Each structure stands twice: as C-alpha cells, then as structure tokens.
Amino acid sequence: MFRDGGLSVRQVVFRARIRKFARRASSLVWVAALAAAPLSGFDTLWHLRCTQHAGEQYGFSEHAWKIMQLGNFSADFFGPIAEYAAKNMTGGEVDALKQLQANSPRSKGAALFLHFDNLNGDLKSNSQFDYLISHLLENTQAALAAYWQLRIDERTRKALILVTLGASLHAVQDFYSHSDWIHNDFDQTAVKSIKLPSGGVRAPTWFEFREKAGSPDKWPFRVQSGIYPPIPGAANTHTHMNHDNSRLLYIETETPGQPLVSQAEHHRAGLNPALGDESSNLAHQQLAVNTAAAAGIEWIAKVQENPEARKAIESAKQWDLRVKDSRLVKELEAGMDTEITLSCLSGKWDGDNPQGSQGLICRSLLDRRATSLGGSSSQLQSEIIGLAANLLLPLALKYTGMFWDIHGQYQVLERLTTNLGAGNGRYQLDQK
Secondary structure, three states: OOOOOOOOHHHHHHHHHHHHHHHHHHHHHHHHHHOOOOOOOOHHHHHHHHHHHHHHHOOOOHHHHHHHHHHHHHHHHHHHHHHHHHHOOOHHHHHHHHHHHHOOOOHHHHHOOOOOOEEOOOOOOHHHHHHHHHHHHHHHHHHHHHHHHOOOOHHHHHHHHHHHHHHHHHHHHHHHHHEOHHHOOHHHOOOOOEEOOOOOEEOOOHHHHHHHHOOHHHOOOOOOEOEEOOOOOOOOEHHHHOOOOOOOEEEOOOOOOOOEEEOHHHHOOOOOOOOOOHHHHHHHHHHHHHHHHHHHHHHHHHHOOOHHHHHHHHHHOOOOHHHHOHHHHHHHHHHHHHHHHHHHHOOOOOOOOOOHHHHHHHHHHHHHHHHHHOOOHHHHHHHHHHHHHHHHHHHHHHHOHHHHHHHHHHOHHHHHOOOOEOOOOOEOOOOO
C-alpha cells in the first residue's frame, strides 16, 4: 500500500482514483495496444512494443520482458519526460521528483547519449555512428558480464540484467527512429530490403548492411540523425528527422510559438516515403518501427556473443516473480502504470493528442482527471501534470525501488555510456 501521510483528503481521494484508473488502463493497453499486429506507434508505445517483441523472440517470461520495458523507459525518464513534467510543476510539487533524480545524479547526463541524436551537430561521418554502436555493444556485454560475477542477491542481479538490457535496446531502437537510415533506397544497394510475413517491409539493420558493405565511410550514403538541441532554420533537426510517433506530427521547439506541425515533408524518401496523407505517413513510420524491432532481436543475439553476458541473460529471462518474489509483482505493476501515465501526460505515448486506439488510453486518463477535479481541461492541464507527477510518479517509484533505485546504486546508464559521452553533453568520439 502507498502511504498517505502529509496529503490532504482531496489529494488522497484523487490519488486513489488515479491508481484505480491506472490499473484498468494498464490492462486495456496490454490487450488492445501491445497485442496488436503489426507493430505501430512511436514514443513510449513504440519502445514498449519493440522491447516486448524482442523478449518474446528469445522466450523471455512476461515478467522479464516487462522489467526490460521499465529499463527501456529509464533513458526517457531520466531525460525528456522528466524534464517536461518538471516544467509543469511548481513549489512543493516538484520536490519529490527532484529528490528522486537526486538519488541517481549522473543518470540524467548518461541518458543524453542513449538516443543517437546528433548532439550539437558533432556526428559527421558513418564511422562515428559505427563507433557509438560498437561501443554500446561492448558496454552492454561488459555490464551484463559484470553483474553475472557480482556477489549480490539473485533478485537484484536479475533486475540489473533485465533493466540494463532494456536500456541498451532503447538506444538501438532510437537509432532507427532518430536517423535517416530508412530514407535510403536499399534496393539500389547490395543489401536489399526484407519483406515480412505480415506483408510489411523493413530495411536492413546496421549490422546486416555493414557485414556486406564493409567500412562505413565507404558506403554510398552518409547517415544523419537530427541535431539536438534543434537549431532554428536548420533542415536536419531532431524535430524534422525523427520517427517517434505514428503521424509524424511534432512540436517545433525551434520555431517561434512552438507550433504542432506535420513533418512529413522531411520524410519523402526511402522505400515508403511520407507524402503527407495519413496512410503514407503511417507506412513510413512503420518502416522505421519494423526495422527497429528486427534490430532489437539482432541486438540480443549480438550481446550474447559474450559468454558471460549470455549466462547473465539466461539466468534472468525466465524470471517469474510469482514463485519467490510475489511482492515484486505489485511493484512491477506500479512501475508499468507509472510509465503509461507519465508518457500520456508528457505527450510521449504516441505523440501529442494521439488518435484511434493509441489515443484512447490517454484521452480517458485526462478526461477522468478533469472530471475528478472539476473545471476546464485547458485550465487544468498543468495542474494535472503536476499532481500526477507528485502523487503518482514519486510514490510509485518509491514503491518500485527494486527496479528504479538500482540506477543510482549500480550506475546502469553510466555503464552503458562509458566512452560515449562526456559531462559537457558532447560525444566522446575517440576512434584511435
């Protein structure tokens, strides 16, 4: 049970309603969204689906791949989602979130390097991307191998293994979301696109192309990812280039007034060019999702080429919390509810104002909260985000300590980004 000390009666009632709805919403999401085929949606929804898909391919238990999903979310939680929530809270409401982040002071800096963004425009060659990908793989293998040797209790070891693997998958997935990789016409190269049993298509992965095409700087194209932070007037910013949601609709933070604008005009390339209509935009985004999903499956195979890392994964992949760790079942549920809720409130479930089945969960969440508090939704939006982060997020994260406290205790994200980035927010591209 959550502790209600220090909260007003109105806040306690509000929080109880949030928890009740979050449990119902969680069931709706897993049935209606995650089980659907083919894969669709970006932002948190996209990451959840790709991570589940990879876990299931290797026989991970449901609890195991859900813990990987929490680890996958950590790269965003300690990054953009937490920043967005903090901007919409005032006074004491932000204190709990700050305290939580203070427990993992270096995680935020490390998370910056797990999205394959072109930070400060520093990425200028294919070999630099190759450096980042190869070192991320080495770091993932080293971290898992170290956990396998670490003298700690089995619960902590398994949580570390699954959370770390999930966080590394986030970076892999984001390469295909944040770069122009799928804008290349691979059918004009020696490494063709791949038709899927579902009728869809995907591009070859980085490793598939590299195996046949050789040295990256000799490829017939140069990979680019979006410049972050976005620069006003630049064509290749993160806003213009990413494939994070299914409508290619993003807030242009680099533009005065920060309008919500379709970015389809920047995606008219590749096997499935976006032409501005709903169908072609979705097909273009699906190409990125399908490629990222395949890359995630490939990534786990690559990680397991290290014998100690393989042993670590094998020891954790069948984890059934109900056998010996029934208390952790509730902690995992609370963590998943938190992930969904915060993503919706931050516009990071499947973009701002998501449509269709993807939007049902978020619209229901906001409508319920507006009804609970009274007043217009436009006036309440900032208050809702603040209350949600204060009442649901920190309390739930405190309740799910096994899966979140380990980030600060064992430097999960810092291990993954060793030799990738520096404290000044720039990549370390020492390729000597």
